[in-house]
Amino acid sequence: EAQVTQNPRYLITVTGKKLTVTCSQNMNHEYMSWYRQDPGLGLRQIYYSMNVEATDKGDVPEGYKVSRKEKRNFPLILESPSPNQTSLYFCASSLSGRRALGYNEQFFGPGTRLTVL
């Protein structure tokens, strides 16, 4: 089944404890992206990747890191989480990074609910 998977689905952690949220897609998509969703704000893009070893900042990259060493994986790293990073996180992928993003449908993962105490 074609899908985007994220792990963990739920995570409660404490301030300053490094964590990684994994994202994997099995559709051979070039483009991958991370979003955070907060009430009243919709989704905001954190980072995106056009292809392997090609990443770029979105609207809210502060406090986050990403890497794209393999086409299928795009982990989100919080080196020192803070309470303002408590949010619902989505990973998404789409077919081609060479075409405009809107040209191809984005497929979303199930979301990761992160709470930082």
Next chain:
Amino acid sequence: AQTVTQSQPEMSVQEAETVTLSCTYDTSESDYYLFWYKQPPSRQMILVIRQEAYKQQNATENRFSVNFQKAAKSFSLKISDSQLGDAAMYFCAYSLDSNYQLIWGAGTKLIIKP
């Protein structure tokens, strides 16, 4: 700044009736794509409908259709014959042809009354 505005935080409609969700956006570009996404309680993001700005014809997908007014920068979603399964948050979003970001509205919560 590029923005998307959904002025209705919450809407309710009787089952089987028609409801329209509004969305306006702000961009100076002429080539872009517009989207409506549905987020049910499961939190999964589901693409409902997509519109290419250079196409004048409004997109339709079964019971879902849009009213795209490019000059007014308006992109409303009409849901006909509302069903209980349509209850969800609905997000309007757009993406410029020149970049690789999706700009989202704050969402409208749709309630379906049986």
